[in-house]
Amino acid sequence: MGKLYVVSIGPGGLEYMTIKALDVIKKSDVIVGYTKYIELIGDLIKDKIVFSTGMHGEIERCKKALELSKDNTVSIISTGDAGIYGMAGLILELKKDEDVEIIPGVTASSSAASILGAPLMHDNCNISLSDLMTPYEIIKKRVEFAAKGDFVISLYNPRSKGRPNYLMECINIIKNYRKGDTPAAVVKNALRNEQKYKIFTLDTFDDFGVDMLSIVIIGNSLSFVKNGEFITPRGYNINRKG
Amino acid sequence: MGKLYVVSIGPGGLEYMTIKALDVIKKSDVIVGYTKYIELIGDLIKDKIVFSTGMHGEIERCKKALELSKDNTVSIISTGDAGIYGMAGLILELKKDEDVEIIPGVTASSSAASILGAPLMHDNCNISLSDLMTPYEIIKKRVEFAAKGDFVISLYNPRSKGRPNYLMECINIIKNYRKGDTPAAVVKNALRNEQKYKIFTLDTFDDFGVDMLSIVIIGNSLSFVKNGEFITPRGYNINRKG
Structure with a gap:
């Protein structure tokens, strides 16, 4: 009787993988994944x-x-946390009677935040700008409600060649x-080789070569x-800015 | 010259800590933390x-x-991710010229989700119900915008003795x-000793002994x-329910 682990590997390198993720990968006979992540x-x-x-x-x-x-x-394997825009959902949707265990990991917004400082310290949300499976109208509505609710907003998949303008919209x-003057930052390749980041404001924001491997x-x-x-x-009770 | 690491230890046990977190704790001379987390x-x-x-x-x-x-x-040390309702923010606010590095980790909503299945696979938000530093009126507004925006909602600090009714409200x-019939679940002590969880719907939800160590x-x-x-x-484009 076999077993399937859905393994979150975090940002990519071995360092930010959990000890449990490392253990289950080591004891697995077969590794399945997206070619680029397998290389990591x-x-x-x-x-x-x-x-x-x-x-x-x-x-x-x-x-x-x-x-x-x-x-x-x-x-x-999934990068980040397999349970957030990763492989966990599809595996459970397709599963019949296989034995599946999900190993959580460090999601991309946490990795990006750790480089920028502490932007996610209060209520926050993750929104993917990918319209492959979600109509853009729904995505925009969600961005608007997040803005109205004063959430810190992490944008996943902020830009691809097929939708160059969604991010600025x-x-x-x-x-x-x-x-x-609200801070707005980009992190590319968080905690990986070629990591780059920049902190803008909403007024000065430019896309900084944002791609699918970036978080805003x-x-x-x-x-x-x-x-x-x-x-x-x-x-909200203490004015620490002053 | 010393150094301060703000270390996310994940849900609590050693298994779900990152390799980096383990390394920096091992090489530290001094460990600082909340008594209960130090015990973990x-x-x-x-x-x-x-x-x-x-x-x-x-x-x-x-x-x-x-x-x-x-x-x-x-x-x-912080449990979960130090950058989400953890110690990272306060350290950076108080910091002068000390050398500080933040080590991200598995946040509580990811740990809870991994036990329940894959509830966070699409756009999601984290909201703390603690009113120690945020007026309850703001918290309720935020819950309402999250609901309107159709976000999956993770509630942190869902209940304490001083505010027994906020969660049901x-x-x-x-x-x-x-x-x-929307699923609504409680996880207590995710990936720790005495882990307990139950999946309700919004209509059947009861508080299941929810406390500060639970995630809803x-x-x-x-x-x-x-x-x-x-x-x-x-x-949203594929009807997988049918």
């Missing part, structure tokens, strides 16, 4: 059977992982509800920058 | 100097950690915008339960 953990899986597919092969990957898990110990929606974080009404660090205070 | 990693820090304080000693703890970091390698706000997750308009697992599909 290459050293760890040299002696394993690897099944990797390209970006849009999610359903194929999940079916293969479930099938192989009947007789093998299998890890299907969503920034403009947020500007209707927040002051122009927009502060709430109390967020501020101090010594180059983007901070959201924990509460 | 007791085995790891037997030979360290430990400075621990009770629940409301946050400012004292942070000042002490910063002071000690001038001449020592210090880790101040917020559930009732959400019911104005979502169907009564409420699905969006497409969330469903299949074989006891709480799943939110990744997209």
Whole structure:
């Protein structure tokens, strides 16, 4: 009897993987994943059977992982947290009677935040700008409610070649509800090779080469920058800005 | 010259800590933290100097950690992700010229989600029901905007003795915008000893002994339960429920 682990590997390197994730990968016979993510953990899986597919092969990957898990110990890997825009959902939707365990990890907004300072210290939301499976009208509505609710906003998949303008359109929606000096930051390749980041304001925001591997974080009404660090205070009762 | 690490330890046990978190704790001379969290990693820090304080000693703890970091390698620990309702913000607000590095971790909503299934697969938000530093009127407004925006909602600090009714009041706000059969789950002590969880709907929700160590997750308009697992599909374009 085999088992399938849905393994969150965090931002990419081995360092920010949990000890549990490392353990289950080590004891797996088969590793399944998106080719690019498999490369990130290459050293760890040299002696394993690897099944990797390209970006849009999610359903194929999940079916293969479930099938192989009947007789093998299998890890299907997701970057960040597999439970947030990762592989956990599709695996559970497709699952019949296979034995599945989900190993949580560090999601991309937490990784990006740790580099910027402490932008997510108060109520916050994650929104994906990918319209592959969600109509853009719904995405924009959601950005608007997040802005009205004064949430710190983390944008996942902020830009791709097929939708070059969504990010700036969503920034403009947020500007209707927040002051122009609200911090707005971009992190590319958080905690990976070629990490780059920059803290703008809503007024000065430019896209900084934002791509699918970037996270954009927009502060709430109390967020501020101090010594180059983007901070959201924990509460509304204390005026720490002054 | 010393250094201060703000270390996210995840849900509590060693297993779900990152390799980086484990490394920096091992190489620290001094460990600072809330007494209860220090106990969770007791085995790891037997030979360290430990400075621990009770629940409301946050400012004292942070000042002490910063002071000690001038001449020592210090880790101040937070459960979950230190950057989400943790110690990262206060440390950066109080910091002068100390050398500080934030180590991200698995936040409580990710841990809880991994036990329930895959409830956070689409746009989601974290809201704390603690009114210690945020007026309850703002909290309720935020819950309402999250409900209107069809976000999956994770409630942190859902209940304490001083505010026994906030959770049900917020559930009732959400019911104005979502169907009564929307999944709503409670996880106590996620990935720790004495873990307990239960999946309700908005209509059948009861508080299940919810406390400060619990997380409540409420699905969006497409969330469903299949074989006891709480799943939110990744997209709006495919009707997977049928």
